[in-house]
Amino acid sequence: MIKFKKVSKTYKNGTHALYNINLNIEQGEFVYIIGKTGSGKSTLIKLLDGEEIPSSGTVSVFGTNVGKLKNRQVPLYRRNIGVVFQDYRLLPKKTVFENIAYAMEVVDKPKNEIRARVKEVLKLVGLTDKAQTFPKQISGGQQQRVAIARAIANKPKILIADEPTGNLDPEMSNEIISLFERINKEEGTTVLIVTHDLQTVKNFPKRTIQIDSGHIVRDLPNGLKDEIIPSNIEADDYFDTTAKLYLANAIKEDNKNV
Amino acid sequence: MFRRFFRHIKEGFIGVGRHFGMAFSSSASVTIALFLVGLFLVLTYNLNVIAKDIEQSISLSALVDYDITSQTTIDNLKKEILNIEGVKEVDFRSKDDEFTFYVELYPDVKEFNEYYRDRNPFHDAFLVSVDDGTLLQDVKLKIEKINGIDSVHDGGSNTYLLINVLQKVRIFGGILVLALTVLAIYLIYNTISITIVARDTEIWIMKNVGAKNGYIRAPFLVEGIIIGILGSIIPIAAIIAIYLYTYKISSGTLLGVFTLVEPTPFLVYLGLALLGISIVVGFLGSYLSVSKLLRNKR
Numbered sequence: 001m002i003k004f005k006k007v008s009k010t011y012k013n014g015t016h017a018l019y020n021i022n023l024n025i026e027q028g029e030f031v032y033i034i035g036k037t038g039s040g041k042s043t044l045i046k047l048l049d050g051e052e053i054p055s056s057g058t059v060s061v062f063g064t065n066v067g068k069l070k071n072r073q074v075p076l077y078r079r080n081i082g083v084v085f086q087d088y089r090l091l092p093k094k095t096v097f098e099n100i101a102y103a104m105e106v107v108d109k110p111k112n113e114i115r116a117r118v119k120e121v122l123k124l125v126g127l128t129d130k131a132q133t134f135p136k137q138i139s140g141g142q143q144q145r146v147a148i149a150r151a152i153a154n155k156p157k158i159l160i161a162d163e164p165t166g167n168l169d170p171e172m173s174n175e176i177i178s179l180f181e182r183i184n185k186e187e188g189t190t191v192l193i194v195t196h197d198l199q200t201v202k203n204f205p206k207r208t209i210q211i212d213s214g215h216i217v218r219d220l221p222n223g224l225k226d227e228i229i230p231s232n233i234e235a236d237d238y239f240d241t242t243a244k245l246y247l248a249n250a251i252k253e254d255n256k257n258v
Numbered sequence: 259m260f261r262r263f264f265r266h267i268k269e270g271f272i273g274v275g276r277h278f279g280m281a282f283s284s285s286a287s288v289t290i291a292l293f294l295v296g297l298f299l300v301l302t303y304n305l306n307v308i309a310k311d312i313e314q315s316i317s318l319s320a321l322v323d324y325d326i327t328s329q330t331t332i333d334n335l336k337k338e339i340l341n342i343e344g345v346k347e348v349d350f351r352s353k354d355d356e357f358t359f360y361v362e363l364y365p366d367v368k369e370f371n372e373y374y375r376d377r378n379p380f381h382d383a384f385l386v387s388v389d390d391g392t393l394l395q396d397v398k399l400k401i402e403k404i405n406g407i408d409s410v411h412d413g414g415s416n417t418y419l420l421i422n423v424l425q426k427v428r429i430f431g432g433i434l435v436l437a438l439t440v441l442a443i444y445l446i447y448n449t450i451s452i453t454i455v456a457r458d459t460e461i462w463i464m465k466n467v468g469a470k471n472g473y474i475r476a477p478f479l480v481e482g483i484i485i486g487i488l489g490s491i492i493p494i495a496a497i498i499a500i501y502l503y504t505y506k507i508s509s510g511t512l513l514g515v516f517t518l519v520e521p522t523p524f525l526v527y528l529g530l531a532l533l534g535i536s537i538v539v540g541f542l543g544s545y546l547s548v549s550k551l552l553r554n555k556r
Contacts (some may be wrong), residue, residue, distance in 0.1 A: 035411060051556050072470070074556055078467035093292075094274050105468035154467060178301050 001027040002048065007057035009043050009214075015147065016241075017043035021215045025192070027157070032196045032201050034221065035211035036239040041194045044211065045160055049081050052159070062157065077250040078188075079107055081160045082151030086166035088143045095171070096146050097131040098120070103153045111215070121149040124186070125179060141172035145179060152183055158190045159183060165197050173197060177204045196226045196235045212243035216228045260464060262473075272478025275486075281452035281485050285299060287449055288489025288536060290499050291442030296497040296532050300429030302416020303524070308423035308516045313391030316417055320401045321381035321408040334384065335406050339384055342400045344393035349385040356380040365380075389423035439535055446489075446543030450482060454547050461551060478548045479541055487533065494529045501525060 004023040010016050017221060025031055028171035033043050046052040047059045053158035062068065062080065069077055090099050095176055097118055104114045106187045122128045128137075130222045135143050141222040161180065176194075177200050184191045195201060201208060210218040229238060274281045322335065332350065339348050351359070355376050361371050388397050394412060401410045412418075454461070464474045501523055510518050 053556075071556060075468045075470045077463075077468075078466065083466050089463060091463065103467040104465065105265065106464050106467055106473055149466075150463075163361060218274075 003023060003058075004044075004047075004058045005058045005060070007047065007054045007059055009047060010055045011042075016223060017214055018047075018054075021214075021216060025215065027190055028184070028188050030181065030191045031193070032208040033192060033211065034196070034198075034201060034208060034239065035243075036236040037196075039239070040214040041163065041211055043214075045083075045162060045192075045194060048158075048160065049083060049171060054071065058113040060178045061134075063242075079154055080157045082154070082156035084144070084147050084151045084159070084161040084164050086163035088135070088140075088142055088147040089151075090146055092135055092147070095132050095134055096138070099135070100150045100153050101144055103150045106116055107154060113206060117153055117240065118149075119256065121153055124218060125149045126154075126184065139172075141168050141175060144168065144176055148179060148183070152187065152189065155187065156189065158192065161191070161193045161195075163195055163197075164193060165195065165200055173200050174203060187209055195221070196231055198224070198233075198235050198238060202213075210239065210242065210246075212246075217243045217246040266476040269477035270484060273477055273481045273532070274484050277453055277457070280449070280456070281481070282484045283441035284446055284449035284453065285286050285476070285489040287445035288442060288486055288539060288547065289492050291438060291445050292490055292532060292536055292539075295438040295442060295535060296433060296493050296528065298438060299528060299531065300497060302428065302435060304516075304519055305424075305427055305431060305556075307519050309391075309428060311517070312424060312463060313388075313421060316387075316391060316394065316413060316421070318388070318394065318398055318401065319411045320384040320386055321411070322383060323406050323408045324381065326382070326406050331406065331535050335404065336384060336403055339386060339401055342397055344388050344390065345386055346389045347387045351383045351385060353378050353380040353382050356383060376473060387393075389500045394418070394421065400444055402528040411506060437540065442535070442539045444548075446485065447546050450485070450543050451547040451550070454478065454551055458551065461548075462555075465555055474552065475545070475548045478544045481539055482540035482542075482544025483537050484540070486536035486543075487537075489540075490533050490536035494532050498525050498531070501528075 002023070002025040006014075007018060007023075009018040009019040011175065014230050021044070024075075027098075033044060043052065047054055048061065048195065049183045050066050050069055058065050058067060061077075065079060084203075094102060100118045100121060104117060109117075116132075119128070122131055125148055127142060127145055127149070130138055130142060135146065138146070144167075148159075148161075159180070164180075165176055168176060180193065181189050181204065183189050186219070202224045205223035208220045208223040209216055209220070210220075222225050262417070264333075320339065322332065326335075328334065338348060339345060343438065355372070357380050370420055386397065390396055398410045398412055409519055425445065461474055481515050502525070505518055508518065510520075512518060
């Protein structure tokens with residue numbers, strides 16, 4: 001379903017963000033993408049939702065070559081993808097209900113369908129009673145749930161979340177990840193979560209892809225379940241150490257083969 | 259289709275209401291610019307009318323050769339002059355008419371009048387008026403070439419200078435109105451740009467859920483038009499009031515010579531023109547600023 005084939009990305013200012021990425025993600029998968037800041041995670045998402053075009057290689061989603069999409073085709077393609085961000089990005093002057101409905105209005109869904117679907121997703125994210133409140137009247141975790149409800153309102157095939165728990169405490173974070181699990185199971189949506197949050201990745205083990213300096217350094221089918229992570233380690237330090245370890249092992253393997 | 263159209267209109271109004279401060283400052287900039295546009299429109303239009311009046315009152319006097327006396331030849335000459343491009347009217351004045359005109363003009367020089375009564379030194383003449391002052395010289399040269407015309411007289415080099423000045427004033431006025439309109443567009447573009455940058459989350463959300471650029475742009479265009487219209491109310495009212503007042507206290511003439519354009523229907527057209535300009539200004543200002551933002555993100 002999602003295929004990165006020898007994808008590299010260099011920005012106009014000369015920054016090399018990704019090198020020769022090969023990646024396959026199947027329909028219905030739940031995947032974490034981890035790595036330190038500036039490792040290339042955000043570029044991966046931008047290539048996926050068509051905001052950026054690869055410098056070389058192909059990104060194909062549902063068989064569509066995303067890099068070859070014309071500008072006017074991008075909006076239609078994007079309707080298959082829901083995106084959630086760390087800062088929620090809700091419209092402060094619209095109610096919870098209106099915020100979710102808005103995503104459906106802009107793609108011209110009929111009123112009845114909007115009403116029914118908004119109720120459905122509100123129930124799914126557990127905010128039925130908050131429908132008429134404004135974003136600032138609810139907690140951060142609840143705001144993130146509204147953002148998730150909005151992202152799935154149009155039933156996208158893929159849901160991408162960029163640091164969705166970045167602003168939340170551990171308890172809220174667990175709630176949000178459980179919600180993603182439910183969406184993944186109940187709606188069959190492929191979920192991609194970009195995160196720094198080691199605890200979450202460990203608590204809800206799923207396939208985990210680690211990126212470092214634009215390279216995929218690890219692709220762990222069972223995630224960090226069996227990994228021993230020191231409790232006081234900073235996420236970036238952990239990513240750095242594991243990436244170096246991977247590099248050392250790779251060099252060792254290479255030497256063996258020689 | 260209709261549902262979407264009305265939704266855009268509704269969203270446009272809601273947008274103005276929710277960002278009232280921004281809408282107000284945009285409207286204020288339109289108000290100032292449009293007031294100046296309106297003022298110059300009034301001045302240019304009145305100058306135009308005055309210039310046209312002056313130009314049309316300038317006429318050529320084509321003197322007929324002394325030896326031409328037959329009415330048929332005179333009629334033919336008249337036809338020939340009328341056929342020249344740019345000639346508006348040709349009036350025949352016999353030499354007796356000319357003499358009487360002169361006598362009436364200078365009743366004091368009696369002796370002279372008495373002396374010349376039987377030796378009329380005047381020519382039969384045609385008074386030729388032209389459509390446009392700029393054609394005066396051209397028409398003069400063409401009449402001079404006609405057989406049977408002794409000479410053609412105009413008001414001298416001052417006439418051409420006046421026509422030249424009037425022409426320049428008109429062009430200058432037109433450029434000024436255009437420049438002020440562009441300035442108004444720039445002002446509203448700038449203010450709307452600020453309001454739109456402040457609302458990039460909204461645009462970001464629309465983009466991310468797959469709204470097409472046209473859909474994203476539409477409510478902002480409606481907002482721009484509303485801002486333009488709101489901004490036009492004060493200048494339209496003010497200019498109408500100022501004009502009516504000026505017309506009233508001057509009894510319709512400036513410096514006792516120049517006639518001001520009648521308030522109706524002139525002010526109705528002026529109001530409509532300003533309203534039209536405000537709509538275009540609002541539309542273009544928004545269009546340019548939203549497009550700039552949309553271009554930055556695929």
